[in-house]
Amino acid sequence: MPQVEVGGKTYEVDEDGFLQELDKWSRDFAKGYAALEGIEGELTEEHWKLIDYIRNYYTQFGIAPMIRKMCKDTGLDLKKIYALFPSGPAKGACKLAGLSKPTGCV
């Protein structure tokens, strides 16, 4: 199993860097992982808004939210999301939120 080191702690991830165990996630994980995802500087309020939204949706429904809904509910458009998370909503934002990789025909 591949591993990734963030802030002195080791985490098990899949081949593409998605956290394997959701409960190992912490805000420090997201902060430390940001640099690996091409985010410069500290995570801003808007980053956290999106991360928190994704995690809340996941807790309630067991999946990552659909992108359209995410944009609508957070008021951040897709362009803005890409500016915040250069790898995009699924490969960037969901990864920092500690979700596993989306599956199925999505």
Added chain:
Amino acid sequence: MNKIIHIEDFSRSGGQLAQIDPAELMPLPPPYDKMSKPPIRQLTDEQRKRMDASLDGVVAIGLTPPANPEEEKAFIDKFLAGLEKLFTIENNWTFLQPLVHTLDYCVKCQICSDACPTYLASGRQEIYRPTMRAEILRRIISKYIKKENSLVRKFKASDIDLNWQTLARLAELAYRCTLCRRCAQVCLIGCDNALISREIRKIFSQQMGIAPKELHEKGAVQQLKVGSSTGMTPAALMNIIEFIEEEIEEKTGRKIKIPVDKKGADMLLIHNAGEFLAWPENLEAFAILLDAAGVDWTLSTEIAGYDSVNYGVWYDDFQFSRVAIRQSLAAKSLGVRKISLGECGHAHKAGIVVADRVLTGDLNIPRESILPLLEEIVISGRVKLDPSRNNFPVTLHDPCNMVRLMGIVAPQRRILKKICPQFREMTPHGVENYCCGGGSGFAIMQSTNFPDWRSAVSGRMKFKQILDAFHDVPGPEVKKYLCAPCSNCKGQFRDMFEYYGVWEKSGILYGGLVELIVNAMVDLKKPFIQWEWH
């Protein structure tokens, strides 16, 4: 020139059998003739230690080498036991006859190689020939199952040395064929080398528990457990349906209640669940159109009743049967007259064609494609349409399972000819189409460097076809629409378009068929298609 590779080479340990050389790949028109990045990401040394990539440096499964000779022997024995089962009717009630036919009658004329988009686009890599897998299998059967003596094998030039390495490469090679069956279509004696790929996958899955995670663990198994391969539970489904209803109202001013679990409806419509999460405009368009046309329909919230996918059709008969039965049970419990399948190609093959082998008695509910109904709505004039609303260049992708396999060729064309003034065909098209490159589960296989391979190699022929279809309007200033009535194909186009930077360079949006119909509806004030979601 790519190097000549012999079957004996498959058994050699160490090293990578084939190299994908960017200079040998089939050329693409500008600006895609000069790509700055290497076509396929190299694996790290650490990944190579864990996962076998000795076929072509690409990983679909990534087997771990055995720790000792005992483990290797057990692995080989298991494979042979599974192989033997393929040839008994009790264990292979699905495809025994075409399997035996293909193994016994292929004369290796190689007409099929010239029909295979993966082989051609790769620059004629020997390993991707459609006949390659069958020949490996044939030799294994001759030596280890039929145990033909060495003289006979020498005479037939059919020797092979079976070790772990041979099988690890064969397992990967079974996942370098998109099962598009263009090879079978051109074969003069009806051999189906795509079926061979599928049956090899079946041995690995059913006998050895080996399959890409996205197809099995996160796919079929998850679908049967929570309801959908996307992980979408019925509660999440209802949340999304609510969102879709809101969206419809905002876009059109219409308050439409999407029918869910409506007992006794005429038709249960099953979408690929990917639409709910990634392409909700497809569901919105269906809801708007069916409402306007007065169709008596419903969605289901039963397990598998709201996800038409059946990944087993690509790799495993057991998983296939389980899902097919659940889908039929969902329809039966609602008492609908028929099941209709939305825009998803493999679900057509699985649900309408292959499921006939599984569904008996009252489970054998009529199952059909939604396309003829869409045609009837458009041609009858039941819904008023204005083609000038679709006055942009449109081309059509033919999903292999709907078109080549099932012969659903004309409905989508009669629709587009009526509502899209700038519709143009690709060359070739219809039953002679090329696969999107994401067939047989590839579009959902997102791990390591496999997505690079399907954008650079298996999807390359289709990508060139799309660019050629728009050769008169190549630049991004003219917005163009690639109509792809299949979720799996759309997933491949999304990834491939991102890989090549297609929106920025060429301005091509991909989407479904029903969106174009709704975009032409006279009664809607605003255009339905939103070009910003490219």
